[in-house]
Amino acid sequence: MKIKAKNWMIPWLVAGLFSTQAQGVIAGERESLEEVRATTMNLIELLVQEGVLSKEKADALLKQAQAAKQKAQEEAASVAESAAPDAPAAATQSKAIRVQYVPEHVKNEMRAEIEQEVMKKLNYKAGERLGIPEWIDRVEWTGALRLRYQEDMFSDNNVTPADLASNNRQYMQVNNTSEDRQRQRIRALFGANLHINDWLNGGIRFTTGMLQTPVTPNQTEGFSQGKFIFGLDRAFLEAKPYDWLTLTGGRFANPFFTGNQTFNTDLLWDPDLAFDGLVARVNPKLNQHWQLFSTAGAFPIEEIESSDTNKARDKWLYAAQGGIEWTSDNNSKVKLGVAYYDFKNVEGKPREFVGDTRYDATVPLWRQKGNSTFKMNPFGNNCGSQNNPSLCGLASQFQLINFTGEVDLAVFDPVHVILHGAYVKNIGFDQEEILRRTNTLYDEQDEGYEFALMVGHPMIKKLHDWQVFGGYRRLEADAMLDGFTDSNFRLGGTDAKGFYLGAQYGLGKNAWLSSRYVSADEISGLPFSVDTFFLDFNGRF
Structure with missing residues (x-):
């Protein structure tokens, strides 16, 4: 001994x-x-x-x-x-x-x-x-599992995938527009929150999902496909030198105020999207009722090796948000924020002569659908095809002004009533500049808005917790980069309008059932409407 x-x-x-x-x-x-x-x-x-x-x-x-x-x-x-x-x-x-x-x-x-x-x-x-070892005490393991049934229902009035692919003004690469589809899908998250010392924390997280998409972690089930893919989705360090200041670097969750994530009221960003880069958050508390918040950061979207033969430049997002939050004595809250998102070097540049490839890398590495496009090769027939979309560039620049507000009424606590609203305008959309660069005149489709209502428990934590919610969303073609929007609303992208209804119910501690019905149509493009039903069984630890 x-x-x-x-x-x-x-x-x-x-x-x-x-x-x-x-x-x-x-x-x-x-x-x-x-x-x-x-x-x-x-x-x-x-x-x-x-x-x-x-x-x-x-x-x-x-x-x-x-x-x-x-x-x-x-x-x-x-x-x-x-x-x-x-x-x-x-x-x-x-x-x-x-x-x-x-x-x-x-x-x-x-x-x-x-x-x-x-x-x-x-x-x-x-x-x-x-x-x-001693450090095991400073690690908090986290994870979540979601089993999903998803049914996609297409309108009889939809055009064919070939029609969408041959449309130079709004090129879309879609495989199916007519046959209803049913899928069993799974999402698995596993990570760790790391307490390094009194002022420095960190985190890592792995998730399922296809490696070529930054938005959805869902994996369609089918054992003939082999093993599911598990990739690194979070890796960051977070310094907190003062109570009111937080500095984060690496790959991390969306740092901006966008609404209530329990029923997904995010007009611009997919809820599973990870941000790369550096961000600073300042949240001074004025008194027991009032608190200011501000966020600013620089986020690389795509690194490009520029050279004499490659004139494209790195794609970046520079963003800032500020706002105020008021909390009443009964814990009701009102939160308002305004954000500016400036996407750099994401617009396409056409070829100037036959064989010119200097600006081909301005084509976005990842897209969903909806943004206005043009054929970068003026000497070809179409800007792309289902098998070769590489010469399809984005027509507009993207500089967004975004307003977000939320009222959380806790008068009947633990049951809350949450009202949400958001508005966005792409002030980077310039018809004359687009006409000079692409030789095409585009309609202004540069605004979006959303409003939603939720009644119930703000978060589903235990048995018999519940909530019901509904909302309406409209996001025009060039109101936002289509690659990063909600992948469930019209199966991702912009140029979409419609409503959603849903409910969630707690089956026990950290276990709940949720359902959501989304009905979305096109705004200005070719006919392409999708109704989608989701039924999820969720568990977390």
Whole structure:
């Protein structure tokens, strides 16, 4: 047994406490020593159970304590007999108390030292015996599983995929526009929140999903496909030098205020989209009711190796948001924010002569559908095809002004009523500039808005928690980059309008059922309408 210099404490305590009992103590001191005795005996038993102290050694300690107790009793009896002739003295001595005084702070220190050494030995937090390192205490494991049934229902009036692919003004690569589709899908998330020190935290997370899409982590089930893909979705460090300042770098969740994520009221961004780059958040609290918030960051979208033969430039997003939040005495809240998103070098540039490839890399690496497009090769027939979309560029620049507001009424807490609204305008859309660059005149389709209502529990955490919600969304063709929008609304992209209805219900702690129905149509492009029904069984830890 390696309890360092404190090895002597256990036998000393056991023997000393038994002998002290035999000599007699006052009620308060006796009670205190009885507590120490009970603690010591429990520790000995725990040491035996954990294998730190053998059964033989424990028995020897107990025998030693018993012998000390018996010896003390015999000495006490001998003293009493020798003092018998002198009655007054005997009476006085019978009332006398012989206690070796142990100050309270010494006993507390002894308890703490013994407990500390034993807990280290038992590896309660980070000991030697089981070999678990100290940092394990600073890691919080997180995860979630979602089983989904999804049904996509297409309108009879939809055009064919070939029609969408041959449309230079709004090129779309879609495989199906007419046959209803049913899928069983799965999403798995697993990660860890890391507490590095008092001011620095971090996190990593892995998720399912196709590697070529930044938006959806859903994986369609079918065991003939082989193994599901599991990729790194979060990897970041987060410094908090002050209570009001947070600095984050790496790959992390959307840092901007966009609405309530429990029923997905995000007009611009897919809820599963990860942001790369650096971001700073300043959230000073003015008083118990008012708090300011601001966020600013730089986010790389696509790195391009520019050269003499490649004149395209790196694609970036520079963004800032500011706002204010008010909280009432009953925990009702009003939150308002305004954001500016500036996407750099995302618009396409046409070829100037036959064989010119200098600006081909201005084509976006990832798209869904909806944005206005043009054929970058003016000497070809179409800007792309289903098999070769590489010469289809975005017509507009994207500089967005976005307003978001939310009212959370907690008058009937725990049931809340949440009202949400958002508006966006792409002030980078310029008809004349687009006409000069693409030789094509486009209609202004550069605005979007959404409003929604939720009644119920703000988050589904336990059995019988519930919420119902509904909303309407309209996002015009060039109001936002179509590659990063909600992948469930008209199956992703812009140029979409429609409504959604849904409900969620708690089946137990951290387990719930949710359903959502989305009906979305085109705004200005060729006919392409989709109604989608989702039924999800969720679990998290």
